[in-house]
Amino acid sequence: MPTKPTVTSILVEDVVLTEDSDAAKELYNQSRYGSIQGDKVQLSLLEALYLLEKGRLKILDGRKKEVSSEKFLKKAKKQEPNFWTRYCVFKNMRNRGYVIKTALKFGADFRVYDRGVKPGEDHAKWVVFPVHEGSTLTWQEFSSKNRVAHSTRKRLMIGVVDDESDVTYYEVRWTRP
Secondary structure, eight states: OOOOOOEEEEEETTEEEEOSSHHHHHHHHHHOOSEEETTEEEEEHHHHHHHHHTTSEEEEOTTSOBOOHHHHHHHHHHHSTTHHHHHHHHHHHHHTTOEEEEEGGGTEEEEEEOTTOOBTTBOOSEEEEEEETTOOOOHHHHHHHHHHHHHTTOEEEEEEEOTTSOEEEEEEOOOOO
16 A cells, blocks of 8 residues: 655744645545645644644644654644644544534634534534643632533533543533433
């Protein structure tokens, strides 16, 4: 089986911008990584780390020096609060074959599309909130997350990340007695 080409990209503050290439556009077209920005694909820090770990992406800094996954992770943790917990959920979902995108406009961390569904073809099935197993959630915070899911006609999923970076999912639904 032929190996997929590595895409070269550059780290610019809190996003990663790919080169203008067919391989970069294929990341978007085939698997919906990032978003199209002119001739390039703009990746989130989560998407970039995932593709870096998979050997599909090479990231350069402003001086055109290659960034290791360890150095990239360190930078990402500085940029984004809760990065590692969010990344564990992102990686787990992607490894299971789901397309996972940001859901900031919905007031959630992620929106997740059912397997085989691409953004733009249909709506996301879930909104997902990653939490570390040691963190606490008040009833008001839980209710707020549930309302976000309900008002956007999506299912609420809580992704609980443990100290070994394993993820357990809990789906929450409204019910009428």
